[in-house]
Amino acid sequence: MRGRLALGLAGLAGFLLILEVIPRLGLVSSRYLPPATEIVGALGRELAETAFWTALRDTLNGWVLGLLIAAVAGIALGLLIGAVPLLRELTASTIEFLRPIPSVALIPLVVVLLGTGLESKLVLVVYAAFWQILVQVLYGVRDVDPVADETARAYGLDRSARIVHVLWPTALPFVMTGLRLAAAVALILCVTGELVIGAPGLGTRIAIAQTSGAVADMYALIVVTGLLGVAINVGARAVERRALRWHQSVRSEAAV
Amino acid sequence: MLNVEGLRKTYTGDGRAVEAIRDLTFTVPDGDLTCLVGPSGCGKTTLLKCIAGLLTPSGGTVTLDGTPVTGPPPGMAVVFQEYGRSLFPWMRVAANVELPLRQKRLPRERRRELVHESLAAVGLADAHAAYPWQLSGGMQQRVAIARAIAYEPRVLLMDEPFAAVDAQTRADLEDLIRGLWQRLGVTVLFVTHDIDEAVYLGRRVLILSSSPTVILEDLPIDLPAERDQLHTRATPRFTELRTHVYQQIQAAKNTVHADR
Amino acid sequence: MRVLKWTALPVVLIAIWWFATAGSEEFYVPPLQTIIESAPDVWTLDRLRADVLPSLLRLLAGFTLALIIGIALGVLIGGRPRVRATVEPVLEFLRAIPPPVLVPVIMLFAGIGDGMKVLVIVSGCVWPILLNAVEGVRAVDGVLTETARSYGLTGPARLWRLTLPAAGPQIVAGARQALSVAIILMVISEMFAASSGIGFTIVEFQRSFAIPEMWTGIIVLGLLGVLLSGLFRLAETAILGWYHGLRRAQKG
Incomplete structure (x- = not known):
């Protein structure tokens, strides 16, 4: 375990070293790729600026709100659709059709309808994150053991009690997987919305750094989005593990 | 001829050393059917993997017809206990049997012939086009056996191949192995923890101690060559032999090695 | 009955859209009728050839390159525990960067031509494929590996008949994620x-306030997404037929 950690750190150090050496040797112009030390310097400057923290807060705001709305809607609709077979059959084709529509297709629409503020960004985030959660919840509901459901029925549990005691516990691991995937997708769409639409946040700051030729700052901000992404992935996995500690089956990633 | 000489295997890791096998020496003559039997967890699988060239022993040598085994030798086929995980699930039955033959670069005609013969020999002549996971456990293990015999090995190693199938299937498969062994003249080394199975199948039974493993006894099985489930198992001699093996293994379990 | 259930809701939704927007005075939400009527004028064969086809070709090129690079590196890394432990943190970081922010970076290097757009798609798509391939190769069943070894399966045969098929389900899962990233990047890089x-x-339609045309564009893009995911599913069924069968068999 300790060996793995050391190797991983060595890998990161090597990565930084390569980033430092390539522009220094002139293999790539430092106008395109500044040395790692300069990026770190720019990162330091960014951290000292209030505008950076405002941008970070805006991004996180959009991410949290979007994920929350998508989660509530996805879980509620998923359980409802999943619990009523007729509803499941009626909505199947619509879900199959709407899900693969790329959320970026909505960009022009939200710009003309909602402008370039938080709402536009939210629509993109919610649209992208919602399907991830809904689809996983539906998988989860489909996974319900018929014997468990029949047992519950035989003991006279009504539909709402069955949702609480049979459906929900079975679907929970899938819900968690959906949330983890949605969390990552939500960040992507959040930053995309900022970058393309100009809704305030880290994405806009990257766009500004690019157009003003502040290359090192641009890289520093990209590093921040990457670290944010890592934090979200690690956090989501930790939450998933914690929530499923009681669950005997640790589901494999392949099922995702 | 398969020769195992002074074989030792010690696992090291996390600063601890676990001695799995201590000094094993035995010989399996050509065309013999030897069963290795011992208490569970006695390093049988470790031993088999050392012989198959899948594990490097810590000491001692394995030689097949005078050639030291350092990696999987060409004249050897292994049938694993986990039939479900030993067959390639993305290949149909025929392709599974054929794969090692392609590796041997046999011409297509010969490959087809061998696949047909070996699948017929295990009673699966109509299963060519099925995927392994469409078959029952016993049938899957038959496919694994077919793959092994199609390979035309001189030595067939079997690692508790019937431990995961039901009793009825198990009896059928035991007779299948006896039959194939007699017909093909292949050398078989059969590892099992089932005493009845070892006595019923073997021409000779090597009784292993618990880990770190040594050989407790090399027991010739003087039952007639023609055996069948009903009568052989009912003979007094069979009962005597199995009682003997049973006692040896019980004693092995209760003996704690002096230095452990 | 099945057809009815399959079509009922879409028909209802489209009808609602049709009637709710009929006679709409709202500039940005034109009647569905207007949108549909303007579609044939906008999406002519010439337009499809000049705008849709290049987009699709860039998408295909980027996705294919990402597949090749991701699988090749994944096989190299996945089979070597020490290499894996060394590069995994870096890969996790690179994957976590939201791919669209790479657009400005790659514009620096590669200008604004076709090369840039393909590179953008590759640089975004390669991570899910690579990381899934690494995981898939790492997790090849031990018994299967030993079986292959004992039958002398080595070199290219081992790669084609053991490693790649065994990692296949994971790789396909990664490719599915990569495809949706690819579509996003295709659109973003062009925007x-x-x-x-x-x-x-x-x-362009949006900026010139050609609103019904813009709506048709969104619908076409949506249809493209649906089409691509349908094609992906066909490919998946062909490649992973055995895997889905196996899973069904295991579930009993």
């Missing part, structure tokens, strides 16, 4: 800097 392509066209 940023392009003179053709479907993303460019839609933004």
